[in-house]
Amino acid sequence: MPIIIYAILEASPVNQTIAHILELLSVKSGIQFELLSTNVLTAIISAQTGVTSAICQEEVLRYAGIIDAIAQQYSILPMRYGSVAASSGDVKTLLEKNSESFVKVLKKVMNKEEYSLRLMFSRQQQDAQANEESVAVTQSLPGALQGNTENKRYLLNKYRQHIIEENRIKYIEHIQSMLIHDLQKITEFVEFNKKVTPAFIVDAVLLVDRSAKGELLAFVAHLQSIYPEHNVMLTGPWAPYNFAQIKLE
């Protein structure tokens, strides 16, 4: 029977308490969870029920909710939605074959949680910024583009966009390196999403020790105060989704 895998954790701390959590989750979700263990690792699994043909947002959210509930108490590696193995034997093989990399990553995320930190321009501020930039650019145009022909006007327009983009990239890099520096005290695990929209200056994920949550909150409030032109957003704590990307065999 196909087996859904939710999360992987160290076998040692797995005792009655996790069984208790799973029992509570079972009552709420109607899913019968099982623990499948090797010497070092445990996978939280359930049999795949017959309703998978009707996949909907609710089901994905339910899956994520189960992971979330467990992650609040244990350090786990969350599985991506759709992690289904053909049989429990396959799950066991998976744990055994990849034992080393699982343990390594589990050590990294031990007692840590993930947060998303974002810095944004509001729409008003974006417009104001664009205005300011285009004024600044106009003052420093290369002499070669002076002249009022159609070709030059076209190039001038392109050049303006180019400078604005360059400035934006510089600004983003500046803020990112500042963040990495200032976050050092809280965490060394900071990753930036490369895909930024004009509104999103920074979209970062952090892996933070459970005990440092207060420090992180204080830092974020401080960040907002030094960058009043940005809206700072912090979400979490999440299971370490962004720090659990392992290549499995």
Place this chain on the structure above:
Amino acid sequence: MEEDKILFYAGSANEIVEELEKLKPGTQGRINATPENVESGLAKLVLTLIELIRKLIEKQAMRRIDGDSLTDEQIENLGETLMKLENKMDELKKIFNFTDKDLNLNLGPLGDLL
């Protein structure tokens, strides 16, 4: 998920929902050739590559302008050529019914091509 996970936020929730939607993994990026759409699938691939090269050329042109080493005549030629190139590209996009968003490839962990 029962509670919301926002620990800190001072801005407008409506704006951020829109922005998050934009960051969601794209649905494009797959070139799926079937007998019915092979023409459009290939055109998409080819136009994506042309668009990539066009943007690279544009970027390099801007760097040359930055260097301020081009003669007036060269500037005129550059402007005319880049303009024509962009217009031609727009024509092609229209013929195949592509938007700018279509002309992109998802390179997995490397992000989007353009």
Place this chain on the structure above:
Amino acid sequence: MQEDLYDRNKEITILDVLDRVLTKGVVITGDIVISVADIDLIYLGLRVLLSSVETMEKMKAVD
């Protein structure tokens, strides 16, 4: 008003959750070699998620 804000916040949370659980997290991958008459012909690096691609497609269809 208060309720409306609560809903928006929940929406933001849901978008964050979906992004994580659908595109991040541990992925099971495997390799397969397709052979014909004992001759190895095609090597495939594949995700042995039985339903991942399919469910992703369906998710996309839902929204």
